[in-house]
Amino acid sequence: MNNGMFITVEGPEGAGKTTIINMLANRLEAEGFQVLQTREPGGIEIAEQIRGVILDKNNTKMDPRTEALLYAAARRQHLVEKVKPALEKGYVLLCDRFIDSSLAYQGYARGLGIEEVFSINSFAIEGMMPKLTLYFDIEPEAGLERINQHKGREVNRLDLEKLDFHHKVREGYLKLMELYPDRIYKIDASRPVEDVYKQAEAKLKEVLEGKI
Ligand SMILES: Nc1ncnc2c1ncn2[C@@H]1O[C@H](COP(=O)(O)OP(=O)(O)OP(=O)(O)O)[C@@H](O)[C@H]1O
């Protein structure tokens, strides 16, 4: 039984996902929803350990397929331990990144192929897809500039990829929007925080009120 609502938030580095998820969670809780925030890769102990391996700056030899499989493995464990139980209890689950990150980063930007990466992830997720994905669209230069200014945020292995890679990630997301127009909703994340929040809140409310 699945009574909750599975919402994912996606986008390039520094798009503002974490900032807006926090604001949405506060708002929904104030309105009486049961809300759970989580993230990928991570969110539970085993997946956080896998995150450490994937994002370690010293792991420069990591093969792209190994990377894709590790993300899928972390996803599987997180889904079983946290996502499914929360949805069964009726939570609105706000997840910072999910399968679309693998499709955009590993499938498109790394060149493994969107279909191939979807296929290995099918084994991990067994059809559990989000009801809504808020895609935070921003030029990579602007997103990277934000994270460079963000004191205390550790720079990880993926952040250190060349600018061309980050452009491909964005192109990958734009392709995903064409593939899944009913699920993925684009937010202009280059705007000031309040404006980005309003765009996200309006769409989320539509979905929660059952308008789509
Ligand atoms: N709309 C905005 N305008 C300007 N700065 C912003 C905006 N949204 C977030 N920021 C700032 O940009 C930095 C990155 O924001 P945040 O951590 O929310 O992004 P993110 O998408 O979760 O990043 P990543 O996934 O790459 O870690 C933070 O310092 C945050 O305060």
Ligand SMILES: Cc1cn([C@H]2C[C@H](O)[C@@H](COP(=O)(O)O)O2)c(=O)[nH]c1=O
């Ligand atoms: C889930 C997932 C993530 N990634 C990348 C995207 C980011 O570069 C890092 C995660 O760092 P964040 O600060 O938590 O955003 O991992 C990926 O390439 N593939 C994935 O499936």
